[in-house]
Amino acid sequence: MRLSRFFLPVLKETPSDAQIVSHQLMLRAGMIRQEAAGIYAWLPLGLRVLRKIETIVREEQNRAGAIELLMPTLQPADLWRESGRYDDYGKEMLRIVDRHERDLLYGPTNEEMITEIFRGYCRSYKDLPKILYHIQWKFRDEIRPRFGVMRGREFLMKDAYSFDLDLESATKAYNKMFVAYLNTFARMGLKSVPMRADTGPIGGKLSHEFIILAETGESEVFCDARLVDMPAPGEVDFDGDLQPLVDQRTALYAATEEMHDAARFEADVPEERRVSARGIEVGHIFNFGTKYSDPMKALVTGPDGKDTAVHMGSYGVGVSRLLGAIIEASHDENGVIWPEAVAPFGAGVINMRAGDEACDAASTDVYAKLDAAGLEPLLDDTNERAGAKFATMDLIGVPYQVVIGPRGLKEGKVEVKIRASGERHELSLEDAVNRLV
Ligand code: ATP
Ligand code: MG
C-alpha cells in the first residue's frame, strides 16, 4: 500500500473525549470513527487489525475442532420467549418491530438461535459432540458505552456453542475452548489469565473469564503471579486429554471481584506472589448444562434409547474489544506498538525525499521485495516533512521501519528501526530487506 493512495486520517491533537490511551490512539491513528454513542465505523487501518485478530481467533477455533457458521444479527423475539429470556434481558436488548408488527431484536448473544438450529437437525447421540461458532456483530445497549471499542454498543464477538450428551463430554468441550483461548491470546502477544467466574443459578465450576491485566481494566482481579507468567500450552492434541493442562492453571488462585475470597487468597498465595490488579475481560467460557435445551426442547436420543436434553456451553471472545486491550498492553508515548501477528502493515518504508530519483527507486525496490515476501508493507511516498513521517509511522505502530534518504543512499545505506525497542541499524539495502523477510 502506498500512503499517498491510502485513507489514513491521522489526528494531531488527542481527542478530549477519549479517557484511556487505547481509545485516544485509535482515534488519533485514524482507526475508528464514532458514529453514535458506542457505535463505530472501522476505518481502513482499524479494519486491517480487526481482520487479523479475527483470523487468529478463527484459526484457533478451527484447530480446536469448532465448526464455523454464520447466524444473522437480527433474531425473532419468539425464540427468546421460548427460553424465557425475552423479558429477563432488560434494557440492554435492542428491540425492533418490523412492518408486519413482528417483534425482532438485534442479537446480544446467540444461545437461543443456535439451540433452535441444533434441534432442527440433531436428534441422536450419534450427532454429538459438536462445537459450532460464528464471528458476528452483536448489539448491547450498554448504559455507559465508553473507552471506545472496549465497551461499545455494537461490537464484534466470536461466540461458540458446544453440544454434548452429558457433563463428562461437555467438560471436554470446555477444556478445548479453555486451551484454545490461552493460545489465541498468546498469539496476539497478550498474557491472559483464566479466572473463576460466577456461574449464577446454574452452579458448577465451569465458568472462566479470560482477563488481560491492565490499569484501565474495568474489573478488579486477584491472582497468583505464577499464573500470569505461565506460557500458553501451544500445540496440543485436541482429541487427547486436556484436563491436566486445565488443572495446572485452575489449581492456582485467580478470581475477579465477584468471586474473590480474601481469606482464601491470603491462605493459598504467599504475599510476594499475590497480584491484585485491574483487568480487561477479553473472553468468557461457560458450561450451562440444559438451561436452554430444556425449555427449548433440544433433545437427543441416547444409546439407551431415552431422550435427554443436550448439554451445552457457550464461549465468547470480544474480537473488537481485543484491539483496545492489545493497545493498552503495548504502546508508548509516541503511539501504538503492534505485535507482529496483528500489525496492520508488517513494515513501513519511509521515502525521505519523494521525487528524488535515487530515493524513489530504492524505496520502490525495497517495497516490492517486502511485498513479494508477504510482509504487507506501507510505503510513505508523500511529500510530508521528515518529522511528520516518523511521527505517523510511530503512531500507527508498524513493527519495522525502513528509512531511505539521499545521504545514506550515497553510501548504499538505509536505516532499519525496530518500533518496539527503538533500536536503529544502518544497513545496506539488501541486508535491510533480508533482515525483515
Ligand atoms: P462485560 O462484563 O465487560 O460487560 P460481559 O460479561 O457482559 O462483558 P459476555 O456476555 O461474557 O460479556 O460476552 C463475551 C465477550 O464479549 C466478553 O468477554 C467481552 O470480551 C465481549 N464484550 C461484552 N460486552 C462488550 C461490549 N459492550 N463491547 C465490546 N466487547 C464486549
Ligand atoms: Mg456486560
Ligand code: MG
Ligand atoms: Mg463480564
Ligand code: MG
Ligand atoms: Mg462475561
